[in-house]
Amino acid sequence: MGLATSRRGFLRAASGLLVAVALPLKTRAQDAAAEAAVPAAPAVPPGAFIHVAPDDTVTVIVKHIEFGQGPLTGLATLVAEEMDADWSQMRGALAHADDALYANLAFGMQGTGGSTALGNSFLQMRGAGAAVRQMLVETAAEAWGVPPAEIAVARGRISHPSGRDSGFGAFAQAAAQRPVPAETPLKPPEHWVLIGTDLPKLDTAEKSDGRAQFTLDLYPEGVQVVVIERPRSFGATVKSWDDADARQVAGVRAIRQLPQGIAVYADSTFAALKARAALKVEWDLSAAETRTSQALMAEMTAAAREAGRTVEESGDLSGLDAPGVTLLQAEYSFPYLAHAPMETLDGVITLSDGRAEAWYGCQFPGLDRPAIARTLGLPVEAVTVHVMLAGGSFGRRAQGSAHFAIELAEVAKAGGNGSYKLMWTREDDIRGGYYRPMTVHRLRGAITPDGRIAAWENVIANQSIVAGTAMEMMMQDGLDPTAYEGSINLPWTFGGHRVAWRRVDGKVPVLWWRSVGSTHTTMATETFLDELLEAVGKDPVQGRLDLLRPDATRERAVIEAVRDLAGWQGSKQGDRGYGVAFAKSFGTYVAQIVEVESRDGQPHVTRAWCAVDCGIPVNPNIIRAQMEGGIGFGLGAILHSTITLGENGAVQEGNFDDYPTLRISEMPQVEVTIIRSDEAPTGVGEPGVPPIGPAVANAWRALTGQRTRALPMIQAGGVV
Template identity: 45%
Template sequence: MPDGHMSDTSRRRFLQVTGGAGVGLMVGFTWTGTSRRAQAAAATNAFVPNAFVKVAPDGTVTVLIKHLEMGQGVFTGLTAIVAEEMDADWAQMRAEHAPANAKLYNNTAFGPIQGTGGSTSTYNSWTQLRQAGATARALLVAAAAQTWGVPASDITVSKGVVSSGTHKAGFGELAAKAATLPVPADVPLKDPKNFTLVGTKLPRKDSAEKTTGKAIFAIDVVQPGMLVAVVQRPTRFGAKAQAIDAKAAKAVKGVVEVVEIPRGVAVLATSYWAAHQGREALKVTWDETNAEKRGTDAIIADYKALLPKPGQLVTKEGDVDAVKGAKTLKAEFTFPYLAHAPMEPLTCVVKLGKDGCEIWAGDQFQTIDQMNAAKTAGLKPEQVTIHTVYAGGSFGRRANVESDYIVEGVAIAKALSDAKVQGGKLAGRPVKLIWSREDDIRGGRYRPLYVHGMEAKLGADGSVLAWQHRIVGQSIMAGSPFDQPGKPDATSVEGAAEIPYTIPNRLVDLHTTTSPVPVLWWRSVGSTHTAFAVETFLDELAAEAKQDPVAFRRKLMEKHPRHLAVLNLAVEKAEWTKPLPKGWARGVAVAESFRSVVAHVAEVSQDDKGRIKVERVVCAVDCGIAVTPDVVKAQMEGGIGYGLGAIMYGAITMKDGVVDQSNFDTYRCLRIDEMPKVEVHIVPSANPPTGVGEPGVPPLGPAVANAIAALTGKRIRDLPFAGSVSV
């Protein structure tokens, strides 16, 4: 996902793209007008002081969460922000997904769209939800003051109870009165030193539903008359259906219809198994004129052929070519395509009528999905209603500007309304589209394949005099609303364009390649590869300079105190200088992504058969105020596990343009017995929160690679590790 830094140019371009969609940038959040709030309260029998808070007569407070809960903990963290400012009791708090409405629920880091990603959920909601909670509290206090005839200054609120002398009332008792009062302006917010919930351990708000099976995911949604659909897509990216033989597919018991859609051929049935069996019987001839037919080795060779040539300038400081007489070190790195592989594959339910469309999905990009669904259905975006439900992971997969699985679902539903399809008698039947894991791994979207070329020059004293970094790979942003034509794709170079090391002469450039292989942001996006190249190459320089890698970094980080503090905390907690058992070694890496800084110290071992195991990872993170420390720790732990699986085993490879992998048997993920012991240490901070969902991933790979190099002397430059060392 983009990390929230959208330039004025890209904002204007996005508005040009979406200008007719009736989507506006929301600059405020409260519902102005007493009558409107009173009407809303009457309709729901609740106090609705703004777009984010509802207080029911029984005193429960529901926070409408504008971001998708996909396991990262936003139902807990964002609810805690509101509860803190309301002085509510945690037990009375509830959370639910907000409607798809960019005018009320836009992501302020992205602009005029509602969406989740780039580790922006808490970052962009912090002030907004504090104001929402404080406003709700002020209205409840004002209602109590009028009811009891006491000054508002004499009223206190604690754990959901409003008090003044002998007067006491719960939020629910005051809700009706509060709903009639004018909204106050500029309500003061709490001093962080007075926080009682933020920064503490809180039970998650989604755990009970998920552990009892009550949580609703898209695959759980059932509609009357619903058909289940699967899609046959081409085995080579860029191919199109040329001829379809559906006779055998339609003969499968339970199969209702077979329809062609722009991205393939859909089989509809009364059950998933029937649809799957029907697809197995389907015969499709593909036009592969514009398809990708290269294998992985050929793509890498093409990329490496570009490394000797200057690319598009990204960063230039000083003059790297002017440095003479220094020792030169060079390195090349290759990073494969990576699948997202969320535990819950892609699913959506679509109910299409003449005047509107309803969609149920673990929706990560509501506004963009509304627009793409509307265009596909021939409707206006406001005629598309999205019901956001839980998602079982995403790692960026559910947020793509083409809305691939949403558009497929709508396209299938629309095809059923064609009079040529059974005389139109299937029109209006709800459709549940299900992607299998094989569908997504073989034909989904991937973290791009990249090749890096590094060159540095060292002085006689070991100082880094020059640094050159060349990157080759596909653009994620190209053709999207976030694209900035003529400028380097920020997602290709983030983590390389700016580094926390002071080097007098530095050059970074980029070759952007093209291919029909669809690419997408993957958990921590550009830093998934740039941090590895930067941090492992830096270790090589430290070794060449015969300096300790921590001391080497400290000297270069003197002008970056935030990074230095995180590094120091990690090495302190890891006891960097303490001797390790025989056959063990440590490695360190630091990376900034999504406004947070993370350092990892990894400890690895090697057994008598030469097999490498990651034993321990000590993590230090500066993410501003840790709203829910348990969630921060869980996200660091999850990022370490996810990143470790990727660097050890993760790779999407192709032979003649056809993907080799299909499921977890061939696209290997980390197994439970391979998970290292993890310790997470959070840097105390009074700064606003920054990202935590993704920043734990980037420094993991290089920390482990540096530890392996310290243990074995082998530098790993081609990922995954399984191709270089025994694991």
């Protein structure tokens, strides 16, 4: 087919050590710093996680997709540490779809999301590395006729005091015949050599020189390129269509109606797009969402003004209505947001003799593989999904509905045996839905005459992401925790507080967006908190420290660390405003301070400081990169990005000219400090995003007095 070698072919051709070790999620070593033996591993086929080749290279098979967040490097670090390998010999490869081997221990199925990749694999991959090391040591000891206890391993070399010395590869084949050890001690932290050091990412060189293979690079022999004409109004269906002009385009193979719209099959992307532009399609809008963003926002605002279902409540809320208190109120509105990763959705699928094989940046193989099988009427065992590198996701590829996998299968189902490459253009991507939900927060806070925050209430109205999808299992008693996460379990001490959710159903498809609910909840809660602190005459940083619960030690550490890193001297210094914000998301604690100046009456962020506590910092280089990337991603969204539904509910934006994100000239100078910790590691792919928005809004208010109540901050009419 002209594709890069598959993982299956790689394993078939290899002649080295192939080993699998799977560990249960909860063990005594859940405290990652503990010296604990790994329990016996469940029986799994060989070749799942580690391949040691005759040339001494060690390839780690990674069960999480790599789209820039670093699991190829992070999980390889864990294996290398326990094997005592040299970093130069480490390699990484993505696992194919197989729940039995590669289930995310946090999900129970194969998938990447929620910043779980490193945390849920921390013990599993260390255990695999330790087992391989022991198997190699025992093999070398047997070959040399010495006790295993006399064997040393360092920097990828196996040695004995007698002078014998070898790389891993020489013993790989023999070691592969040994049983996987039932118990393998893990290295204590004081013996770590690689964990906690700045290691270069394994995939940087290949991505830089073009060797890395993305789905866009795949063009199997005889492949047909497919694009689909979809409705501009969500929920619309095909009423009639005329393809006479489209069929005249050279290179067009076929034009077919699919459940998703009208699909053009052609010999090239150019021909497919030219033919699609020539289609004449009339859409039935009777079941479509035809309201404008303004109308939808009005509905959301009205919902937030109702009581909602309580999701968290404690203390005395009577302070909200008590005589003599000062009551502050605010409503925050958040628009739909597209993910807009650099690589849009695309996939290759081959259908032949009752089998299907697909290649694409698949974030949830555990959902996508069975979805492809159901659509094609095949058993799951007849479907192979190769997980490719992806050019970003930010949540776009994490689809509870498996809608792209289904669409890919529909293309093959309609076309029959053959190879097909389904392409989404940038316009398809921006207008295709699956946005961060439109959301409204209504906050009330009561301040007593002596300057205490007596009560706090937050009512959140938005659409559920998981309702009606395969991920509906995440709902708890009809509540979608991703809709309001980041608004509960706050570390602040209030006299009383209540958080409520109002579910507002709609026809605009929504999806997780990088850091999910915390993107809007942190913006609302941290800006409102800042206003309350201002009302009682408190410094934003010291006021937060004073409000912390006594047990909030990790929260205190990051706030104090970012205060010191930024050299905090107050919220306004000359022509610069300074803002602070804190968020805990996905188990990771992040505090940020920004410096903002006014340029032509609009906010420009010149500097940003960030403190992060993500438990054991496996690779500080990746942690800093993810914090920097999260700051840039979040900053672009809060300054510029919005999805607008116009006449008949049609999305107005289509590309980066009208859906702008952050430009290089707008990226601030960023400094990151990492809190050293012996807590179990947590994720960093998302937690850098939530604090940046409120930090900027707080700085802008300190500088100009303007409150941010709606996003984006910079709109056609100026600052909101």
